[in-house]
Amino acid sequence: MEIDKDFSYTEALVACPECDLIHSVPKIREGEQGRCIRCGALLFVRHKNSLNRSLAFALTGLMFFILANMFPLLTFQLEGQSESNRLIDGAIAFWNAGYWELGIVVFISSVVAPLAVLLVLITLLLPMQLNRFPFSPQFQIRLLTHLKPWAMSEIFILGIIVAFVKLQDFADVSVGLSLIAFVLMVVATVMAYLTLDESALWSRLKEIRT
Amino acid sequence: MTAPVTAKSTGAVSCHVCGLLVSGRYIAEHSADCPRCDAVLHSRKINSLSRTWALLIAAAVLYIPANVYPVLTLVSFGQSTTNTIMGGVIELAQSGQLVIAVIVFVASVFVPIFKIVALLFLVVSVQLRLKIQRRKRALLYRFTEFIGRWSMIDIFMISILIGLVKLQALATVTAGPGAIAFAAVVIITMFAAMAFDPRLIWDDEGERQ
Numbered sequence A: 001m002e003i004d005k006d007f008s009y010t011e012a013l014v015a016c017p018e019c020d021l022i023h024s025v026p027k028i029r030e031g032e033q034g035r036c037i038r039c040g041a042l043l044f045v046r047h048k049n050s051l052n053r054s055l056a057f058a059l060t061g062l063m064f065f066i067l068a069n070m071f072p073l074l075t076f077q078l079e080g081q082s083e084s085n086r087l088i089d090g091a092i093a094f095w096n097a098g099y100w101e102l103g104i105v106v107f108i109s110s111v112v113a114p115l116a117v118l119l120v121l122i123t124l125l126l127p128m129q130l131n132r133f134p135f136s137p138q139f140q141i142r143l144l145t146h147l148k149p150w151a152m153s154e155i156f157i158l159g160i161i162v163a164f165v166k167l168q169d170f171a172d173v174s175v176g177l178s179l180i181a182f183v184l185m186v187v188a189t190v191m192a193y194l195t196l197d198e199s200a201l202w203s204r205l206k207e208i209r210t
Numbered sequence B: 001m002t003a004p005v006t007a008k009s010t011g012a013v014s015c016h017v018c019g020l021l022v023s024g025r026y027i028a029e030h031s032a033d034c035p036r037c038d039a040v041l042h043s044r045k046i047n048s049l050s051r052t053w054a055l056l057i058a059a060a061v062l063y064i065p066a067n068v069y070p071v072l073t074l075v076s077f078g079q080s081t082t083n084t085i086m087g088g089v090i091e092l093a094q095s096g097q098l099v100i101a102v103i104v105f106v107a108s109v110f111v112p113i114f115k116i117v118a119l120l121f122l123v124v125s126v127q128l129r130l131k132i133q134r135r136k137r138a139l140l141y142r143f144t145e146f147i148g149r150w151s152m153i154d155i156f157m158i159s160i161l162i163g164l165v166k167l168q169a170l171a172t173v174t175a176g177p178g179a180i181a182f183a184a185v186v187i188i189t190m191f192a193a194m195a196f197d198p199r200l201i202w203d204d205e206g207e208r209q
């Protein structure tokens, strides 16, 4: 492959993030993706209306996140007494029991990071939708990259399922409204990520700036 | 075989945040910050192998208390049951919840050990300059990075139980010290996977022996 090495920085070439092999950026159609010929890592994806759709999913996700915090997740009944818990109660319970490290970990991974991901996406994409420049797209995109591994809502859902199954053995447990909202929040967030095409993001930013 | 053209071989650096390819000349003349997203540019993750080693050793040490100490205690009608990670899996299996038991076993017992062994193998294979099965090793890394977070299931499960089951004499769930060690193993192995640079697997491809 002939590669023009005389560039300052370029969007015409891309190095595979997992093996560093240089590829020239092909013209791929919407809905298609390109993988590294050497290691198979995903290099490019193109989505139709990527930024609009990602914003719509992020706003939907935020709405469900708010709903998920308003009602109980699970309700548990035993001998006529009942208890229910909200999303943040797990983190608070760890904190109160003296396991403050776990309280912080659970708070970040189930509340702060999932919310922050949605807020960053919205504050990035909403101004762009209105033809304005976001306050600091560089910072926002870097923040998004670093937040991503710590937002663990989908794993939290499995945690709820396991807790539910364990409790069923000795008490009556029922699913609260918030659990449904929480599941929908996770679906919307995943969709917001999947539809977001970063190269479209950068080229749109360039358009707005000029 | 001729050496493949990589960013490194042409003196360029690919931004780890936004993927922009920046030439060595730009970095020398301007700065080592990405011109598009401002992230600090590195050709390879800094001290990747030694950091991965250190984190893996820490995770392996903590794996022992994580499995020996109880992670939760259930007191119900005066009877108390204390579970370790494995004890929780066995209890689920005994109560007939096989599917859930398998999920928890894979996430809590198999995944942490698999991650530690897989990353150790990757680090050592790079240090020994192993030339075979690069693509399979790349796949192994991708898989290891993907599954790591799923071990948090047990921590979330415990957080939900202790937040929900607090009916004093009737039923109360409390967390055990094993939970801290277990969460530490999960988080440290996540950092270990992030510290490893998969490009090192490929870096000596096409070099003269």
Ligand SMILES: [Zn+2]
Residues within 6 Å of the ligand: A016, A017, A018, A019, A020, A021, A036, A037, A038, A039, A040, A041
């Ligand atoms: Zn590659």
Ligand SMILES: [Zn+2]
Residues within 6 Å of the ligand: B015, B016, B017, B018, B019, B020, B034, B035, B036, B037, B038, B039
């Ligand atoms: Zn960048």
